Amino acid sequence: MDQTAPLFDDVRDAVRARICTRPFEAEPGRFVRCQSRRTAVCPSCASLYRGDWQRIARSGIYDADGHPLVGYRYFFITLSAPSFGSIHLAPKWERDAGRRCKCGQTHGHEDEKLRGMPIDLDAYDYEGQIRWHGALSRLWRSSVEAMRRRCPDAEYFAVREVQARMALHVHAVVRVPASTSVDAESMGRAARAATATHPVTDEVVEWGQYGMQDREIRPRLVGSEDVMPDMSRAAARIISYVGKALGYSLKDVTPGVRDGEATLERIEFVKRLRRAARLHVLCPDCPMGRPGDCPRRAHENLGYGGHVVTVSRTTARREGWSLSHLTRTRLREERKAWMEANQPEGRRGGLSDADVKLAFWLAEQSARHAWEVWQNRNHARAP
Known part of the structure; x- marks a missing residue:
């Protein structure tokens, strides 16, 4: 087994670490997500963050059946x-094409790198x-x-x-x-x-x-x-x-x-x-x-x-945005409960490289299918 690879107590920790690009070791042998919101830092955690908020957004427009x-x-x-301060007018939309910029020129779509830039950096x-x-x-x-x-x-x-x-x-x-x-x-x-x-x-x-x-x-x-x-x-x-x-x-x-x-x-x-x-x-x-x-x-x-x-949150006087009362805390709790119920049983010690690779593949395939079924049943996607 590759001695340079990180050592995990069981398959579950190995799988979780692979999903997140930089897991944090909350305590010896227990890893948690980094929870970064930037794709450049951790694509998995950033995607999860966006997905949670998109589900909350949908829950204020659609019912559980997607209607x-x-x-x-x-x-x-x-x-x-x-x-x-004055900035360059580099057209993003057709309605802005041909309009004269305050710098005295008429910019085209090829000047997109000027978009949002001050005309005078010192005066901004x-x-x-x-x-x-x-x-x-x-x-x-x-x-x-x-x-x-x-x-x-x-x-x-x-x-x-x-x-x-x-x-x-x-x-x-x-x-x-x-x-x-x-x-x-x-x-x-x-x-x-x-x-x-x-x-x-x-x-x-x-x-x-x-x-x-x-x-x-x-x-x-x-x-x-x-x-x-x-x-x-x-x-x-x-x-x-x-x-x-x-x-x-x-x-x-x-x-x-x-x-x-x-x-x-x-x-x-x-x-x-x-x-x-x-x-x-x-x-x-x-x-x-x-x-x-x-x-x-x-x-x-x-x-x-x-x-x-x-x-807007649910209060004694207000419905709040999410009519199904979704919050990121509730989504994290549901996700944790789902993972605990669907993760393969880990084995202590003695893991070969093949064991870990097989566990990765099996867990990802099972998780992807089960998650899609669960999500479609409870919170339908926007058509």
Whole structure:
């Protein structure tokens, strides 16, 4: 047996370690997942994280049989960051093609590496962008309150996504009762008009007024008249988008692109943002006003220390987003129980290399089939 390979107490630990690329040894002989959210660090844990949130997103739109929930309307609302300096207009959509950039040129799709880049690196407000990120959680709560003043029963599933200019924006799916008189435009305006104060400087922060996208996900008939109303096409696109947004990280130099493909100008731009977050912008917990000594993750995450996803929770007065009451904690517990019930029995010691390889293959084949059966039976995928 290869003496350089890690030693495990039994087949179960070996299989678990192979699924996660960098398992953590919680105690001697017991390994747990690293739980990284970045695909570049651990594809398995990142995929699991995205899958959990996609299931929670679906549970607020579909019932357990995969049918759209009856009695609700859905709005897709986008909230963007304000401007912190002029950036290059490199067209991503056809509607932007041919528009003149503030740099004086007209960029084409071949100039995509300029997308989100400041026209003047020295004039960009790096600290302003980092401070805005530090107040984003407060600003979103203010927007939720504003929307609920218009519709008290509104529930939401919201994802923060990093733009090419490394500023966050929020995509929210808002669910309201079908009988309500509000529409996507009025809810979007209410959310966008909200303001908040920075937790350290007390400066007023607000949303940007560009890049808005407020629309209703409307039920639509498919096939013939005897087919029930189906919003799966529109809703499935939103759920797919959630997965894409979760795949990005504020640590990436260019969202969705390998860091090695970034230009020198892009690297310098992100380096200045990180320097501002690490050394120049205070968070509420900075010791003696020294951000460089603060352990909070906001200083390593471009000023934002909150969650990538937030959903409205079930309370005594509210249904919450997930009508089946799914949470990541519940999903982890269900997954742990399933694994305990379906993993092959381990054997202590005496494992040959062939034993381990065979256990890997058998466990993966069995797990893949059983998981698909269990998932389809309990929480149907969006069609």
